[in-house]
Amino acid sequence: xxxxxxxxxxxxxxxxxxxxxxxxxxxxxxxxxxxxxxxxxxxxxxxxxxxxxxxxxxxxxxxxxxxxxxxxxxxxxxxxxxxxxxxxxxxxxxxxxxxxxxxxxxxxxxxxxxxxxxxxxxxxxxxxxxxxxxxxxxxxxxxxxxxxxxxxxxxxxxxxxxxxxxxxxxxxxxxxxxxxxxxxxxxxxxxxxxxxxxxxxxxxxxxxxxxxxxxxxxxxxxxxxxxxxxxxxxxxxxxxxxxxxxxxxxxxxxxxxxxxxxxxxxxxxxxxxxxxxxxxxxxxxxxxxxxxxxxxxxxxxxxxxxxxxxxxxxxxxxxxxxxxxxxxxxxxxxxxxxxxxxxxxxxxxxxxxxxxxxxxxxxxxxxxxxxxxxxxxxxxxxxxxxxxxxxxxxxxxxxxxxxxxxxxxxxxxxxxxxxxxxxxxxxxxxxxxxxxxxxxxxxxxxxxxxxxxxxxxxxxxxxxxxxxxxxxxxxxxxxxxxxxxxxxxxxxxxxxxxxxxxxxxxxxxxxxxxxxxxxxxxxxxxxxxxxxxxxxxxxxxxxxxxxxxxxxxxxxxxxxxxxxxxxxxxxxxxxxxxx
Numbered sequence: 001x002x003x004x005x006x007x008x009x010x011x012x013x014x015x016x017x018x019x020x021x022x023x024x025x026x027x028x029x030x031x032x033x034x035x036x037x038x039x040x041x042x043x044x045x046x047x048x049x050x051x052x053x054x055x056x057x058x059x060x061x062x063x064x065x066x067x068x069x070x071x072x073x074x075x076x077x078x079x080x081x082x083x084x085x086x087x088x089x090x091x092x093x094x095x096x097x098x099x100x101x102x103x104x105x106x107x108x109x110x111x112x113x114x115x116x117x118x119x120x121x122x123x124x125x126x127x128x129x130x131x132x133x134x135x136x137x138x139x140x141x142x143x144x145x146x147x148x149x150x151x152x153x154x155x156x157x158x159x160x161x162x163x164x165x166x167x168x169x170x171x172x173x174x175x176x177x178x179x180x181x182x183x184x185x186x187x188x189x190x191x192x193x194x195x196x197x198x199x200x201x202x203x204x205x206x207x208x209x210x211x212x213x214x215x216x217x218x219x220x221x222x223x224x225x226x227x228x229x230x231x232x233x234x235x236x237x238x239x240x241x242x243x244x245x246x247x248x249x250x251x252x253x254x255x256x257x258x259x260x261x262x263x264x265x266x267x268x269x270x271x272x273x274x275x276x277x278x279x280x281x282x283x284x285x286x287x288x289x290x291x292x293x294x295x296x297x298x299x300x301x302x303x304x305x306x307x308x309x310x311x312x313x314x315x316x317x318x319x320x321x322x323x324x325x326x327x328x329x330x331x332x333x334x335x336x337x338x339x340x341x342x343x344x345x346x347x348x349x350x351x352x353x354x355x356x357x358x359x360x361x362x363x364x365x366x367x368x369x370x371x372x373x374x375x376x377x378x379x380x381x382x383x384x385x386x387x388x389x390x391x392x393x394x395x396x397x398x399x400x401x402x403x404x405x406x407x408x409x410x411x412x413x414x415x416x417x418x419x420x421x422x423x424x425x426x427x428x429x430x431x432x433x434x435x436x437x438x439x440x441x442x443x444x445x446x447x448x449x450x451x452x453x454x455x456x457x458x459x460x461x462x463x464x465x466x467x468x469x470x471x472x473x474x475x476x477x478x479x480x481x482x483x484x485x486x487x488x489x490x491x492x493x494x495x496x497x498x499x500x501x502x503x504x505x506x507x508x509x510x511x512x513x514x515x516x517x518x519x520x521x522x523x524x525x526x527x528x529x530x531x532x533x534x535x536x537x538x539x540x541x542x543x544x545x546x547x548x549x550x551x552x553x554x555x556x557x558x559x560x561x562x563x564x565x566x567x568x569x570x571x572x573x574x575x576x577x578x579x
């Protein structure tokens with residue numbers, strides 16, 4: 001089979017494939033060329049032309065991955081270190097300096113505890129850097145007290161930045177150095193205010209970080225060892241940590257938060273704030289599951305499932321309102337999003353064991369579930385698998401199963417995409433999505449969404465575009481999308497593929513209260529798709545919000561919080577797990 005003639009249509013398609021990998025602004029051309037080639041023959045997926053195109057897309061993915069991932073990672077690291085006021089150095093596994101801010105340059109130049117030799121960071125205390133790296137490789141972060149340096153010593157916090165596995169980017173480490181006497185008081189006070197620590201608990205943390213052992217702390221503040229241990233137990237409960245090293249790391253993350261708030265780069269505040277709230281759970285198979293907690297530490301526990309193009313930081317914008325509303329929001333990254341390890345999945349049910357492991361880790365017998373857009377599929381499967389641990393489920397702008405989408409007569413991007421060549425040639429859906437996203441940044445995606453053509457392509461209504469682009473909110477959307485693409489676009493593409501598959505559960509077996517929230521002006525998911533879906537769920541109610549759009553969760557956060565509290569007050573029905 002001759003696949004290319006000079007200037008012919010197949011040659012144009014192949015050129016569009018490789019241009020999409022190297023020049024992301026050409027991805028629209030790829031979509032056009034694919035539609036051109038498959039509009040005539042929709043008979044089957046396994047054709048010679050399909051196999052040729054698929055092989056070239058895979059090759060383009062490999063060629064473009066290293067370059068785009070490296071560029072994104074380097075820019076993200078440089079933006080973060082330039083925004084943070086304490087000394088911060090980014091190094092690789094061989095201690096080569098990849099980036100350094102002004103305060104760290106001054107510290108290294110002084111030749112005290114740390115120095116630079118032949119472009120590598122050196123520490124005068126043997127084994128410190130190696131020990132921190134080893135711990136960060138296991139737990140994603142590490143903390144150590146260093147007695148050298150300024151009076152009172154330094155606290156060293158090392159955070160591992162893992163690049164995409166298939167992008168050729170090696171791990172790097174961000175080393176943050178904090179003057180224990182000057183930097184900790186404000187940080188601990190801020191942490192105490194954020195999680196509700198008492199004055200005595202704040203004092204216990206300060207003395208512990210200064211290096212005092214438990215008997216010395218008792219003598220300093222005049223309490224018994226039993227009382228001190230009770231204070232420590234309360235501190236761990238309020239902060240959500242389980243050992244002293246994790247508490248030190250939390251204090252250091254709060255230093256970053258405090259410094260970022262007064263930096264000259266406020267656009268990075270949400271991203272850095274998210275780090276201060278984030279945790280990593282190591283699952284039984286060795287994968288990492290990242291999640292963030294914000295809101296009220298002692299509030300009603302709510303598990304949040306983010307949208308397809310978001311991450312655990314999606315609702316960080318409303319952290320204060322969640323806290324005031326008495327909600328403890330636990331937002332988790334699905335596999336491949338944010339800091340959660342990527343895993344191949346062919347069914348939504350495959351994520352539910354991860355959710356169960358997180359609830360076990362947090363010692364939560366039951367929670368309420370909250371979801372947005374495509375995250376609702378995961379939330380509903382979780383409710384199906386664990387009805388005994390699900391108090392209620394609030395689904396906003398839900399994307400229903402493929403059958404309801406294809407049955408709809410209403411025009412939408414979702415309907416058009418899943419009815420076009422991706423239904424006929426499904427093997428191209430995932431690689432085409434990955435290729436279209438190569439080289440994209442949060443800023444470029446949001447910029448393209450905000451144009452007239454882009455908003456139509458994404459089915460974003462004008463109120464959604466205006467909401468995203470508001471100066472007080474845009475940084476939060478940038479942070480959430482930037483974090484979702486931390487490992488590259490594989491997870492986005494995989495979830496796009498899952499949208500195209502029928503659900504494997506019987507909706508009649510979802511035996512928990514489900515509350516669907518949907519706007520009449522949702523251009524991505526028209527209301528008729530959701531009305532049919534509601535009828536298939538035995539315990540579902542639908543609230544239709546007149547004039548509202550796809551981002552209704554952000555505009556109705558107070559109503560959602562009230563609905564959660566109403567569900568919390570209702571007597572709990574007994575349920576059995578789905579099968």
